[in-house]
Amino acid sequence: MSVPEAAMIGEGAAVQSGIDEIIAGRFACRDFSGAPVGRGTIEQILRVARFAPSGANIQPWHVYVLAGDAKDRVSAALREAHETAREAHVSEYSYYASDLPEPYLQRRQQFGRLFYRSLGIAQTDIEARSAQTAKNYAFFGAPVGLIVTIDRRLEVGSWLDLGMFVQNVLLAAAGHGLQSCPQETFSRYHRILRPLLSIPAEQMVVCGVSIGRARDQIAGRLMPRADVADFASFAGFEDQSATQIERTRPWEAETS
Structure with a gap:
């Protein structure tokens, strides 16, 4: 050397x-083949993901794993709510700042342009955009869906721990040849999810995650990332x- x-x-x-x-x-896969994924594989993914860093070893996460008829029942309820009463539902936390500063606003706008263009949907086509959003609630055809919660009595540091846990889930899935999609939009329908999954009052719905095999194996990352020089000193x-x-x-x- x-x-x-x-x-x-x-x-x-x-x-x-x-x-x-x-x-x-x-990458965030939004078109799964539906090929089955066994419970043992998901258990192994979670077994590895639990080693995410956690302040004072609090481990603030809880995961509801859905497949088969259980997943279909949840999907049907959420899709109905989305189609008939979406304005009556709101998340218990704010994902985005109400007034995004630059460069974040520009990045979010770029996302909208690239994402809907890739689907052949005009950004002004509200109906088509709503139909695309509805696919979230069918877990984009994935055979396994996760609903991830956090104890609402915890502080923002535990949300950092939760984010690292979710990232571990995504990477562990990729290590098994699977793709995934983290989906904040599930948090909007927490009032529907709570009785369906027996989620206790102290748990807040944070997101969903779809896991399976991508229908198009050639598909990949659509969104650009900033260069290291843009965010690191x-x-x-x-x-x-x-x-x-x-x-x-x-x-x-x-x-x-």
Whole structure:
């Protein structure tokens, strides 16, 4: 190994691992094949996901796993509510700021343009957009759906823990060759979900997750991501790089 190669590895440049590929290859799938996924696979996904970081080991998450007739009953109730009384339902928490500043507003607007364009839906076509939203409640055809809750008595730090748990679920699913889609929109219909799933009053519905195999295996990430330089600030690595090179010189001399 040359000095530049050793220094590169020390800095994490141009070196990819298997988990890198899983993370970069994950995307929000909205068209599943419906091919069955066994309970054992979902249990293993959750068994791994539970090792997400959790402040004071609180582990604030609870998951309701749905398949078969149970999933179909939930889907039917939610789709009916969406079609007949959507304005009567609202989430118990705010996902987006009411007045998004830049660059977040621009990113959200870009999402709308790219997403509906990919479906051939005009952004002004309210009826078609509503029909697309309704597909959420059928879990986009996935064989397994999760409803994720958090204890409402906890504070914002536990929501950070919950986010890391959900991300672990998505990545563990990808490790099993499955795709997924996290869906905040399920939180809107918490009053319907609560009796159907016997969700206790202290639990707040946060999101749903669809899990299965993508119908189109060529499909992939549609939304662009900001470059590292746009969101990360680095300091001190110049000194670290120099030290790394100094440390590799004796090794290089011994093995050359």
